[in-house]
Amino acid sequence: MQELPGIGKRYDFDLGGSTDRVSxxxxxxxxxxxxxxxxxxxxxxxxIELTEEQARKVGAVLAGTFFD
Amino acid sequence: MQELPGIGKRYDFDLGGSTDRVSxxxxxxxxxxxxxxxxxxxxxxxxIELTEEQARKVGAVLAGTFFD
Known part of the structure; x- marks a missing residue:
């Protein structure tokens, strides 16, 4: 995690492929x-810009904490 | 949510812009x-393909359930 002074925080995730990455x-x-x-x-x-509400929903599905 | 028989489930999220969308x-x-x-x-x-573990981490950050 990296602090972005005055903005927030950045989290980087290296994924499966040699170049795939999500921040x-x-x-x-x-x-x-x-x-x-x-x-x-x-x-x-x-x-992609997500509101807190949108991010919560997408995050829950990704994390597997949302079931229906 | 849409069932994908034999595969799993698909969740679509319409976002802020008129065309931005995440599935x-x-x-x-x-x-x-x-x-x-x-x-x-x-x-x-x-x-982007994420393992369950990777998706859990990215999802937690997006959802705001991860703090450090």
Whole structure:
């Protein structure tokens, strides 16, 4: 985890592929930014902004703590 | 949520922008596939495969249930 002074925190996750990577920035106001990297590049292939509510739902499904 | 017979379940999340969308496929073996859409297209801009363990960590950070 990396502190982003004045913004929040950043969490980096290296995934299965040699280049797949996900970063989540949790902003102090609750907004989360999801960065997806799939190539050997500093540029993300996708950047998604989620409200706290949206992030909670997506996170629950990913984490497996949501069942229906 | 949509059942994917023989595979698992799919959860779709419409996000802030008019076209931003995230889909999570939770496979019966625990693997999660994260699809990110940012354009008016049926093609995702990114597809990420996460093990159950990886998905749990990313999900916890997104959901805000992970603190350090």
């Amino acid at each position: 989540v920035v949790t902003r102090r106001d609750g907004v989360r930014d999801l960065y997806v990297f799939t190539a050997k590049s500093d540029e993300p292939v996708a950047v | 999570v496929v939770t496979r019966r073996d625990g693997v999660r596939d994260l699809y990110v859409f940012t354009a008016k297209s049926d093609e995702p801009v990114a597809v």
